[in-house]
Amino acid sequence: MSKKKLNRGVAVVGAGMSKFGAFSDKSSRDLFVEAFQSMRKSVDKEFNPADIETIYIGNFSSDLFEAQSHTAPIMADVAGLAPRPAVRIEDACASSGVALRQGILAIASGLYDIALVGGIEKMTNLPTAEVTDTLAAAADTLFEVPAGFTFPGFYAAIASAYMHKYGMQPEHLMNVAIKNHENGALNPNAQFGVTIPDWMQGRIASAKKKGKPVPTWSDHWDYLHDARANPMIAWPLRLFDCSPITDGAVALLLVSEEIANQFTDHPIHIIGSGQASDVALHDRDDLTSIAAARLASQEAYAMAGVTADDIRVAEVHDCFTIAEIVATEDLGFFAPGDGYKAAEDQVTARDGAKPINTSGGLKSKGHPVGASGAGQAVEIFKQMRGLADERQVAGDIPLGLSHNVGGTGGTCVVHVYERRN
Amino acid sequence: MTATKSTTTKRAFTAASFDQYLNEKKLMGSHCANCDANFLPPRAICPDCYDDQLEWVELDGKAKLAAFTSIYIAPTAMINEGYGRDKPYVAGVVELDDGVKISAQILGLDAANPEEIKIGTPLQAEFIERGEGDEKRTFLAFRAK
Numbered sequence: 277m278s279k280k281k282l283n284r285g286v287a288v289v290g291a292g293m294s295k296f297g298a299f300s301d302k303s304s305r306d307l308f309v310e311a312f313q314s315m316r317k318s319v320d321k322e323f324n325p326a327d328i329e330t331i332y333i334g335n336f337s338s339d340l341f342e343a344q345s346h347t348a349p350i351m352a353d354v355a356g357l358a359p360r361p362a363v364r365i366e367d368a369c370a371s372s373g374v375a376l377r378q379g380i381l382a383i384a385s386g387l388y389d390i391a392l393v394g395g396i397e398k399m400t401n402l403p404t405a406e407v408t409d410t411l412a413a414a415a416d417t418l419f420e421v422p423a424g425f426t427f428p429g430f431y432a433a434i435a436s437a438y439m440h441k442y443g444m445q446p447e448h449l450m451n452v453a454i455k456n457h458e459n460g461a462l463n464p465n466a467q468f469g470v471t472i473p474d475w476m477q478g479r480i481a482s483a484k485k486k487g488k489p490v491p492t493w494s495d496h497w498d499y500l501h502d503a504r505a506n507p508m509i510a511w512p513l514r515l516f517d518c519s520p521i522t523d524g525a526v527a528l529l530l531v532s533e534e535i536a537n538q539f540t541d542h543p544i545h546i547i548g549s550g551q552a553s554d555v556a557l558h559d560r561d562d563l564t565s566i567a568a569a570r571l572a573s574q575e576a577y578a579m580a581g582v583t584a585d586d587i588r589v590a591e592v593h594d595c596f597t598i599a600e601i602v603a604t605e606d607l608g609f610f611a612p613g614d615g616y617k618a619a620e621d622q623v624t625a626r627d628g629a630k631p632i633n634t635s636g637g638l639k640s641k642g643h644p645v646g647a648s649g650a651g652q653a654v655e656i657f658k659q660m661r662g663l664a665d666e667r668q669v670a671g672d673i674p675l676g677l678s679h680n681v682g683g684t685g686g687t688c689v690v691h692v693y694e695r696r697n
Numbered sequence: 698m699t700a701t702k703s704t705t706t707k708r709a710f711t712a713a714s715f716d717q718y719l720n721e722k723k724l725m726g727s728h729c730a731n732c733d734a735n736f737l738p739p740r741a742i743c744p745d746c747y748d749d750q751l752e753w754v755e756l757d758g759k760a761k762l763a764a765f766t767s768i769y770i771a772p773t774a775m776i777n778e779g780y781g782r783d784k785p786y787v788a789g790v791v792e793l794d795d796g797v798k799i800s801a802q803i804l805g806l807d808a809a810n811p812e813e814i815k816i817g818t819p820l821q822a823e824f825i826e827r828g829e830g831d832e833k834r835t836f837l838a839f840r841a842k
């Protein structure tokens with residue numbers, strides 16, 4: 277493992293997002309304008325958007341979702357930033373995590389001092405079957421898709437191998453969904469910002485109101501076991517194991533470390549960045565772990581000079597519940613096979629020893645695929661600056677981490693963040 | 698090049714060649730003599746020694762189940778085959794005795810009772826046809842023995 281360093285330091289000084297959800301009346305450019313304005317408001321001191329020098333936009337498939345390619349200059353335009361160079365990054369669900377890394381590299385190279393990093397995805401124009409087909413294009417369409425695999429199917433296969441190796445039961449996955457919905461209920465930007473018990477009560481209330489037979493779930497566990505309330509998608513993954521189809525956008529302001537204090541007294545420094553790729557799922561030696569995540573995190577930790585134990589909060593790529601469990605092991609937070617126990621023991625809860633996905637994660641906050649990676653940085657920025665309101669993790673947070681996966685782990689990008697004052 | 702000649706000429710290591718072999722009911726991978734390693738899907742370049750003088754090798758299709766799922770929410774192509782909520786199907790990662798792995802639909806298992814399906818189940822490659830007329834294509838599947 278090479279211990280590569282950035283040529284100079286980079287900090288996040290602004291971070292904003294649109295509300296995540298399903299918005300029939302908004303295109304990705306409308307959502308990006310919302311995110312951009314939200315980012316501007318988050319900058320503590322004077323900030324003139326005209327000072328932005330370069331733009332990186334993460335986006336998976338505006339081509340198929342909105343019949344719109346070449347989206348980066350459009351996002352630059354709607355933010356009033358033409359003629360600055362604008363680049364679209366596509367690495368499936370890791371698109372904007374990689375866009376963040378490209379922004380960091382651009383500043384660290386010395387070429388630019390101020391970069392805008394964005395992420396956009398507008399997914400809800402298409403019917404669900406076409407969204408499924410579009411997402412499947414992030415897999416190997418020649419050798420994986422013809423087998424009948426869907427994205428829930430891939431992660432379900434990972435779950436089957438994990439259960440076989442470690443003895444996890446499908447019920448263990450539900451701990452992740454319950455926790456992330458508890459966190460998301462405290463995030464005003466979340467798509468499904470409601471706890472699962474409240475969700476269940478809503479279903480009961482709605483049945484009563486409509487004069488329909490009132491369901492007799494004894495508690496939310498009973499609800500999650502009900503095949504009508506929580507139908508199977510790809511065994512062992514049910515509806516509540518899957519992140520939703522989401523529209524959303526994110527904007528981050530990155531600057532060189534030397535000028536960070538012009539924007540805020542509390543910059544969040546990015547001290548580690550790692551990225552790796554991997555072969556198709558079927559070609560891997562180990563189906564219970566994502567090698568690109570292990571490599572990306574090792575690279576990021578080495579660059580930052582920290583270990584997994586030093587990380588105080590993390591946003592990890594929970595596109596499916598099993599993905600969060602595997603991620604917490606790949607990142608070195610827990611030993612292989614212990615991730616599901618940590619979720620069961622509430623270690624990953626907001627008040628646990630290792631809070632994971634305080635934003636609600638992709639599961640509850642929503643998963644606008646090309647915006648999700650940058651969205652993780654928004655939560656880390658808020659948590660580390662003590663601005664996460666009701667979902668704020670108690671105590672000092674000197675170090676945070678984000679972990680963003682593309683596909684089944686064909687891409688993984690990890691960042692380590694530091695607060696110095 | 699004539700059509701007959703193409704069967705005797707060494708085929709390029711492409712997905713089209715792989716599909717052409719499937720049409721001939723052959724499961725073909727590539728082989729690196731330096732590393733004594735097989736690759737499926739066939740690779741043109743060995744990722745270990747970077748040699749590009751690989752050879753086609755026919756695999757016997759004996760395998761076991763390495764990971765699987767039973768899919769209830771199907772993609773369009775499988776909906777067109779009659780699968781979906783009321784008729785789930787099994788997709789899996791298969792480990793061949795020849796030391797390679799591949800994704801495939803798994804036949805001969807009870808997709809409606811996935812908790813009964815065992816990783817390690819012995820499998821045999823099978824060539825199935827999907828689509829009609831000009832759209833008809835041969836796909837690789839595996840069947841539980």
Ligand SMILES: [Zn+2]
Pocket residue numbers: 729730731732733734743744745746747748
């Ligand atoms: Zn070789």
